[in-house]
Amino acid sequence: MEFFFILCYGILMAAKVVNAVSILVADDDAQDTMLVQMAVERACLNLRLESVKDGEEAINYLMGRERYADRNAHPFPSMMLLDLKMPRVNGFDVLDYVRRQPGLRQLPIVIFSSSDDPKDIRRAYDAGANSYLCKPHSHGDLSALLKALEDYWFKFNHFPPCH
Amino acid sequence: MKKPEHILLAKDNEDYALLFRRALQAAQINASLDVVRDGQEAVDYLAGVGPYTDRIQHPFPKLLLLDLKMPRMDGFEVLSAIRQRMGLTQLPVVVLTHSDNPADVKRAYELGATSYFRKPDSLEGLDEMIHVLHAYWLKFNHFPE
Numbered sequence: 001m002e003f004f005f006i007l008c009y010g011i012l013m014a015a016k017v018v019n020a021v022s023i024l025v026a027d028d029d030a031q032d033t034m035l036v037q038m039a040v041e042r043a044c045l046n047l048r049l050e051s052v053k054d055g056e057e058a059i060n061y062l063m064g065r066e067r068y069a070d071r072n073a074h075p076f077p078s079m080m081l082l083d084l085k086m087p088r089v090n091g092f093d094v095l096d097y098v099r100r101q102p103g104l105r106q107l108p109i110v111i112f113s114s115s116d117d118p119k120d121i122r123r124a125y126d127a128g129a130n131s132y133l134c135k136p137h138s139h140g141d142l143s144a145l146l147k148a149l150e151d152y153w154f155k156f157n158h159f160p161p162c163h
Numbered sequence: 164m165k166k167p168e169h170i171l172l173a174k175d176n177e178d179y180a181l182l183f184r185r186a187l188q189a190a191q192i193n194a195s196l197d198v199v200r201d202g203q204e205a206v207d208y209l210a211g212v213g214p215y216t217d218r219i220q221h222p223f224p225k226l227l228l229l230d231l232k233m234p235r236m237d238g239f240e241v242l243s244a245i246r247q248r249m250g251l252t253q254l255p256v257v258v259l260t261h262s263d264n265p266a267d268v269k270r271a272y273e274l275g276a277t278s279y280f281r282k283p284d285s286l287e288g289l290d291e292m293i294h295v296l297h298a299y300w301l302k303f304n305h306f307p308e
Contacts, residue, residue, distance in 0.1 A: 105273070106269060106272035106273055108272075108277075108278065116305060118307065118308045121305050121306070121307050121308075122253065122307040122308070125252055125253040125307055126252050126253065128252070130255075130277045130278065131255065131277065131278075131299075131300075131304050132304060132305045132306075133303055133304060133305065134305055145303050148295070148298040148299045148302065148303050149299070149303075151295045151298065151299070152278075152295050152296070152298070152299035153278070155295065156280050156281075156292055156295055156296075157278045157279060157280060158263055158268050158279045158280070158281060159268070159279075160265075160268050160269045160272045160273075160279075161265045161268065161269055
C-alpha cells in the first residue's frame, strides 16, 4: 500500500516537472537570475527557468542555434524575462530582432530591468515589449512580483501555440 | 487619495459589463471603468473623438480589455487599428474572450495583443481575474509617462 502511494506521488511529481512551463531569463547579472530562481523555488511556483547571460545568447536560444539546438534540453519558452542593459546585444536589440522574426514575434516578452527611467520604459514598449517590470530591492517584493507574474501569465493568460 | 486608474472594457454584452463592475467594486480596487459596446466605439474612445472628446470624463485608459466578437468592428480589427493606424504601441491590450481557439490566440498576438485571457465562467473566477489583473498591471507593471 505504502509503495503504491510512493509510486503515485512519484508519477505526480514527474508529471509536474514535465508540465512545468518554461521562462527564458536573459540577464547578464548572474546574481539577479539566482535570486529569481530562489524566489521561484521558495514560493513553489511551477516554473522552469532557462537562463542566458546576454542578448546574443537569448537570440541563439530562441532560434535553436548552436548549443541550444536540442529542444528537449532547451525547450522553446512560453515567455521571456528580458533585462535591458546587457553586453554584446542589449535588450532593445533583442526586442527588435524578435518582433521582426515571423516565427518568434508572438512571444510574450516582459522587461525585467533595474532601470525605471521613463525613456527606457517608452522605448521598450515602442520596440514591442508586452510589459515592463522593475527589479525589486527586497526578497519579499521579488516573491510578491513573481507570484503576480505566475498568476497573470500562467493561470489566466493563454500563450500563442508553441513552436 | 490616489487618482483611480482607468480601465476601458470593450464588450457588447451589457450583463457582462455589469458583472465586471460589480467585481471591481467588490475587490475594492481603486479603478474607474468605462465600457464601450463595439469595436468602433473602442477606437473612437481611444482617439478621443465623438462622445469621447472630454478627457476628464473619459480619461485615456491604463489598460484596455478587449473582446474579440463584437459588432461593427471586431477585436482583431481594433487591435490592428490601434497598433498600426493609430500607433498606440504603449497601451496594454488584454484580449478577454470566450474563444480559446489556437488560431484566434495566434492571430491576436500577431496583431499586437499584450496578452490573451479566456473569460472566467463563474463569479469566483471573475473576482480572481480582477485581483490578478490589478496586482499585475496596477501594482507591478511600469507604464510610460
